[in-house]
Amino acid sequence: MPNAPSSSRVDTEAILNGDRAAFEAMVESETPRLFHIILRYVNDDEAARSLVQETFLQAYKNLDSFRGDSQLTSWVTGIGINLARSWLRKNKRQQPMDEETMERLQPDFRFGRYTGSFEPWDPEQTAERAERKELVHKALDELSDSYREVIVLRDLEERSTKETAELLGISRGAVRVRLHRARQALRSLLDPHFASDFS
Amino acid sequence: MANFLTEWRRRWMLTCQEVNGFLEAYVDGRLDTTTKAQFERHINGCETCRTYLQQYRATIDLVKEADPANDHPPEPSDALVDETLSFLRDHYEPPTNNASS
């Protein structure tokens, strides 16, 4: 359970009462988890480190606006996600993929059957590890944020559908649909590189 | 009779499109026993869906393999915690009243 909530060291009441030591204890226990999620969003070490710091600072300054309808740690994670999103907007994304392109990357069906055919993949044989990673990141970067972040939270963070829905403020159904569409789009983008029959 | 056949088909045979619609739930282990059995019966008899499932799973594995966090020890060093704490201490608002700590 790499991401099981570890709120044991988080004394929410003390933190909300302005106990700085309690806040710093949360910083200590939450930093690793927060660093990973932000790193998974931005894929940039330096940026992730400074965004972690910024997240805790914003959390500290805005403690009054925590309404207690979620765990304090989830609220902090939400701040981190928002900062990571705006960092991406400023620094990385070229043209986010539109819905029409997204639709084109989904499989087509006719009378309930796939219209296309598929060759088995053999990623280990067709690309070196470093190259595989690069291809995947390129494909991930093509997805629009709303699809990419569902991949980050479900497939990388391995958060549950429920937790993902809460963090993103969308329904569980929407999480499932987005995840499926995002994976299918990635599959289409990666297909030319990994089909074993490439002669 | 026709109704019976339709019902029979619905219960026993899924189309490729229906199988596709169940992929996320299947991979997540969320399908009920009956649907899972139908799903697997279809997959066993349909090479296209079998290959698609293989690619769908490989996509997830490739994403996990490319996880930026793989390049970092499971717990980032205490250095980041220290950096963060000293960053915060530089930025905390000066206390507005004389609350003792």
Ligand SMILES: [Zn+2]
């Ligand atoms: Zn099929």
